[in-house]
Amino acid sequence: MPDEQGIKRAALKTVAVRLTGAKVLDQEPVLLFATRQVEEILQDVEVRPLPFAPDWLLGLCAWRRQVLPVVDIAKLHGMSFSADRSLYMVIRLVVPAEDEKENSSRRMLRCILKVSDRIAARELPKQCAAAAIEASGLDPALFKGLFAHEDGMMMVPNLLPTLCPPAAWPEPAV
Amino acid sequence: MANVLKRKAAEQILSRLKAANLKGLFTLGRSIKGKLLFWLLLISLVPMAVIALFSWRYSASALQQQSFENLETTLAFQHQALHQYFTEQEKTLKNISETMQLLQNEAHIKLAAVRDLQKKQIIDYFQMRYQNTQAFANNPEQKKMFTGFIKDASTEMDSAFAEYLTNWLEQRDFSALVLLSPDGKVLYSTDKDMTRGEVVKEKTAEWNALQKGIQETAFIDYSPSSFHAEHTDKMVAYFSTPFTIEGKLEGVLLFGLKGNALDDITKNPPGLGDKGESYLVGVDGMFRSNSAYFAEPTLANPAFVVDTESVVYALSGESGEETTNNYRGDYVLSSYTSVEIYGTTWVLIVDLDQADAVAPKRKVADKETDHLSELAAHYGFPDLYLINPDGYIFYSAKKQADFLTNMLSGPYKDTNFGGTVAKAVTSKEIAISDYDFYAPAGDKPAAFLVAPILSNKQEIIMFAALQIPIDQINAVMDIRSRFEEGSKHQTGAETAIADTYLIGSDHLWRSESSNAKKYGVEKTLLNPKAKVATEAVTEALSGKDNTKIIVNGAGESVLSSWAQFKYKDLTWAIISEVSEDAVHQPVTNLLKIIGVTVLSAAALIAVVSLLVAGGVTRQVKEIVQVMSKVEKGDYSMQAKVTSKDELGRLAGDFNTMTGTIQNLIQTRQEEHDKLNNSIIQLLEEITQLADGDLTIRATVTDDVIGTLADSLNMMLDELGRAFRRIKDSAEQVGSTANVLSSSTGELADQNNTQSQLLNEAVQKISLLTAEIRGAAEKAGQSAGTSKISSQVAEDGATAVRETSHSMEAIRSNVQNTARAIKRLGESSQEISDFARTINEISDRTSILALNASIQAAAAGEEGRGFAVVAEEIQRLAERAAVSTRQIETLIRNILGEITEAGVSMDASIQEVVQGTKLSQNALAKLEEITTRSNEVAELIEGVASASKEQADTTAALASKMTDIGRVSLETAQETMGASISMREMAAMGDDMLQAVAVFKLEKESR
Structure with missing residues (x-):
């Protein structure tokens, strides 16, 4: 349960990334991230490709003395977008503890998403209707929810299964 | 010389006259008498002719103008009068309608009162019978008399008691008394048809009476009897009451109700007139009273079934009044209610003939009349009708063939009257028909005005209709003519009388022409032979009005003024016209007077000029005769002096002049002869000179x-x-x-x-x-x-x-x-x-x-x-x-x-x-x-x-x-x-x- 302050903050702003040209349930998909999830937006990054990596994993990149994976979010969901140029968004994720009561065992993950240049900070879209993920042909595990809105299909991605498959990531060295 | 000059002058004048081609005109001018006559006539008659011409022209145009104005006034007056006539008819009809409504309302109130009275009488009557029954059964003396019958079936009735019993029953409108055992056996009966020991059949009146009478005193409605084998359809009603001896039920007493028991109450209801009646009907639709209209008893008679609306309404527990057909099919004002008689429901209906209700008859000087007939006579309506909402004529003042027929479905439904009634039924407003031949009115032209009469609930209760008399319309059309005749007598002025008439949309007459022979017919009204299709009719029917000279239906040239007359659905052309000849009659008269005056003046002038010229010309003639001699060279003649005036003096002077001329001529002749001789001599001497002989010389004389x-x-x-x-x-x-x-x-x-x-x-x-x-x-x-x-x-x-x-x-x-x-x-x-x-x-x-x-x-x-x-x-x-x-x-x-x-x-x-x-x-x-x-x-x-x-x-x-x-x-x-x-x-x-x-x-x- 997020605290009251968190709700307020979440209600204030989201960062929306419009995947121009793609279609989900006949609407243009808009990826929604909580503002507190977004660390920074980068114009260009130096990506080091990884051998034998899936096509959506573009490679690794150095950011603020950290090595972060660079993920093509459109490819990850089997889509493609048309844009003048691509931007890169540094996203932070909180990996929940296995035992939910123990908050101390939570850990922070970061990754860089390759997105379109149609990024905007905006209010949480109101008056949207929940849409069935199954009907969209997307992997339900990769989304927290789909919401039909007049501005487009609002999609809240769930990056955890991609970046942190259970037991795939070794425990960080403390 | 003078002669020559005169001749020349005369020739000159004549040549000029020829040139002017006036010779013929001026042949009179050869003599002074003629000239005088000619010029005097010319000077006096030309101004007269000019005056006549101008006065004829001005008066003709003024007269025409005045006639046009008169015509328009006439038309406007007639139009107004006709409209007023129709409005008055409508008002009269409305008044009649209101009266009818009032009368009907009153009739309803009266009927309701009679009905309530009757109901009370009936209930009282049955209450009394009920009490009689109970009293009889509880009387110990009478109980004692019947005990024997219970114990022994062969017991004989005491003759004195039997007599008493008969009287008792008679007085209380009972037809019979029957004592039944509790198992339904006849123990005693006053009715000869019932034999002792007989058992009542199930579901019969007696059986019902037994069933109910065992418990308490009850009334059994009319139903088939067990004991009338020959008349199985005979119906009886009973009061039944338990018969007990010392508290033990020994049987049931049945009191048969007499067939005419209620006749006294129902047959002569008060204040309902000849055709009013009241009657009772049971739930089975059969009468419970006898109808005054049938000799045969109607009571419980299956041959007479009453299935009117009133019965249905009353059986459903309502009381009310309505206008409806009664069991005889007559149109009546009906008042109905239900009557409860000890568990039995009957219907009481009080009817009043609708015509009687609204136009009650009364006798005046041994003659039956009613106020509607009097109204019709008063207003001069050929007939006055009352029609019920479904088109049935239930009242007619004249009672012609259409009386008691239905105008919507009967033989006259296709007449103009029928059509108008239908229109009024549909529109619920006053409707008017055009004139048409109407068979019930002796195939004479008739028009009708129909007005609906509405109840307080705005429902149509009937229609009042009147036949519009044609003579009144003729009278309206005639008013103006008579007015003009009157004014003519008063003022003495020559005014042409205008004819005003009405033409319908079929171009046939709607009024009677005062001069029908002009159109070659005896009567013009609706006569196809006198069809008028003039410009006036066509224009007026299309709603235009105008005044001008046209040719009318009779082929006369007339000054005509026309307009459309519209009254509700009625569209007529109203035309006023006056003969052009009649308009111009005064002018013609004026011309005649002027002509006679001119001729008299001409004759007078001729006589005077002949007299004056006669005196003058005698002396002139003498002078002229002498002058004609002088002209031929005879100066020996002398003119006779006949007058002493200037002409006489002229004759004298002329005579002196001829003498002087004669002397002068003689002197000149002598001198002439002398000179002539000298010349002849000279000429003879110089003849050779002509041949060129210059040697010859003439003789010199002294002259x-x-x-x-x-x-x-x-x-x-x-x-x-x-x-x-x-x-x-x-x-x-x-x-x-x-x-x-x-x-x-x-x-x-x-x-x-x-x-x-x-x-x-x-x-x-x-x-x-x-x-x-x-x-x-x-x-x-x-x-x-x-x-x-x-x-x-x-x-x-x-x-x-x-x-x-x-x-x-x-x-x-x-x-x-x-x-x-x-x-x-x-x-x-x-x-x-x-x-x-x-x-x-x-x-x-x-x-x-x-x-x-x-x-x-x-x-x-x-x-x-x-x-x-x-x-x-x-x-x-x-x-x-x-x-x-x-x-x-x-x-x-x-x-x-x-x-x-x-x-x-x-x-x-x-x-x-x-x-x-x-x-x-x-x-x-x-x-x-x-x-x-x-x-x-x-x-x-x-x-x-x-x-x-x-x-x-x-x-x-x-x-x-x-x-x-x-x-x-x-x-x-x-x-x-x-x-x-x-x-x-x-x-x-x-x-x-x-x-x-x-x-x-x-x-x-x-």
Whole structure:
């Protein structure tokens, strides 16, 4: 349960990334991230490709003395977008503890998403209707929810299964 | 002399008269009497005729105008009157309707009162019977009398008690008394049809009575009886009550109700008139009372079933009043209610004939009448009707064939009356029919006005209808005519009487013409033979009104005024017309009076002028007779003096004048004769003079002729001498002239020849001169043309030189422009580079701003201010990006255009260089042309001046030779003239000699 302050903050702003040209349930998909999830937006990054990596994993990149994976979010969901140029968004994720009561065992993950240049900070879209993920042909595990809105299909991605498959990531060295 | 003058004057006048072609008109003017008669008649009759003409014209037009106005007034009046008539009829009908409504309402109230009274009477009656029954059963004496029957079936009734019993039953309207055992066996009965020991059948009246009577006193409604085998359909009703002895039920007593028990109550209901009745009906629809309208008893008679609406309503527990058909099918006002009689429901209905209700009959002087008939008679309606809502005529004042028929479904439904009733039924408003032949009214034309009568609930309860009398409409149409007749008697003025009539939309009459024979029929109303289809009818029916002269239906020329008359659905044409002849009658009379006056005046004037002229003309006639003699030269006649006036004096003076003239004539004759003789003598003496004998001499006498003879003698002397001299001279001239004539003739011939030769020479020289001159002129023209071409070539060279200079300037300008364009291109390239830089900056700014705004949002409330700034920066960056993108596009376009301009500039420079070269070549050629032209011009000029000099010299030579020719010709002519003169002179001398030779001259003069 997020605290009251968190709700307020979440209600204030989201960062929306419009995947121009793609279609989900006949609407243009808009990826929604909580503002507190977004660390920074980068114009260009130096990506080091990884051998034998899936096509959506573009490679690794150095950011603020950290090595972060660079993920093509459109490819990850089997889509493609048309844009003048691509931007890169540094996203932070909180990996929940296995035992939910123990908050101390939570850990922070970061990754860089390759997105379109149609990024905007905006209010949480109101008056949207929940849409069935199954009907969209997307992997339900990769989304927290789909919401039909007049501005487009609002999609809240769930990056955890991609970046942190259970037991795939070794425990960080403390 | 005087005669001649007179004749001439008379002829002159006559010729003028002929010229004016007035001879015929003025034949009377040959005598004074005639003239007097003619002019007096003319002077007196022409003004009269003029006055007559003008008065006829003015009065005719004024009369026509007045007639038009009268007609329009008449039409308006009639229209108004007719409308008022219909409105009054409608009002009357409405009044009748209101009265009918009131009467019907009252009838309903009355009926309700009667019904309630009857109900109470019936309930009271049955209550009494109920009490009678109970009292009888509880009477110990009577119980004792019946005990024996219970114990022994063969017990005989005590005769005294039987008598008492019969009376008791009779008095209480019971038909029979029956004692039944509890198992339904007849123990005793007053009815002979019932035998003791018989058992009642199930479901019969007796069985019902037994079932109910075992428990308590009850009333059993009419139902089939067990004991009337021969009349199985006989129905009976009973009061039944338990029969107990010492508290033990021993049987049931049945009291049969008499068939006519209720007749006293129902048969004569108070205040319902002849046709009013009240009756009772059971739930089975059969009567529970006897109808006064049937001899046969209707009570419980299955042959008479009442299934009217009233029964249904009453059985459902309602009470009320309505207008409906009763069991006989008559239209009645009905009041109904249900009556509860000890568990049995009956219906009480009180009916009142509708006609009786609203038009109750009464007797006046042994004659039956009602107020509606009186109303119809009072207003003059041929008939007055009351019709119920479904079209049935239940009242008619005249009771003709249509009475008691249905206007919506009966035999007369297709008549105009039927149609109007249907219309009123549909519209619930007053409806009017047009006139049509109506069979019930004796096939006479009839029109109807139908008004609905509404109840307080605004439902139609009936219709009131009236037949509109045609004589009243005729009377309305006649009002104005009579009014005008009256005014004519009062004022004595001649006013033509207007006819006003009505024509329906079928062009047939809707009023009776006062003069139907005019249309060739006896009656005009709805007569197809008198169909009127004039302009007036057509226009009026289409809603137009007008007044003008037209030809009416009877073919007369009339002044007509028309308008449309519309009343509800009725559309008629109302036409007022007056015969044109009638309008013009006063004018015709006026013309007659004027004619008679003119003729009288003419006769009077003729008599007076004859009398006056008679006195004057007798004296004039005398003078004229004498004058006609004088005219023939007879001056011996004297005119008779018949009057002493101016004409008498004229006759006297005329006589004196003729005497004086006669004396004068005689003196003149004598003098004339004397002179005549002297002349004859002189003439005889000088006769030989005519033959040219100048030697003879006249005798000189002492009178005027003597002087003449003396002068003649002197003249002859002188003439003789002169002739002698002439003769001599002529002879000399003749000889000289002949000699001269021959010599001059020769000279003249020579001169002529010379002149001809000269002329030929001069002509040839002239031709030569003309040719030389022509050559000189042509040379001159060539020189001018050469000069002009030289000048043109020079101008051309100058122009080409200027063009060449301009080309040089253009080349320099174009080169400068090309350089500028190249510089512009370079600058644009630089701008493009700057724009690209700005674009990059704005991109970076945008992302920075986005990051800032995300950070600010993450910071929450504290970052809000910063978020606003970040957003603003982002917006600015976006705008900058858009602008630089636009700039880049623009620069790209400019660069493209600059490149194009550079290319075209290079081409221009090449073209300019080529042009300059060409113009320089052209200049060189043009300069050469100028030089050659100048040389040619100079050569030609020399030739021209030489030719001119030659021509001048030749011309001078020709002129001189012409002069010589002319002189020698003149000489020849003069010589010839002299020769002719000589010849003429010689001829003259011969002539003269011949002339003088005629005269005989004295010899000594030679």
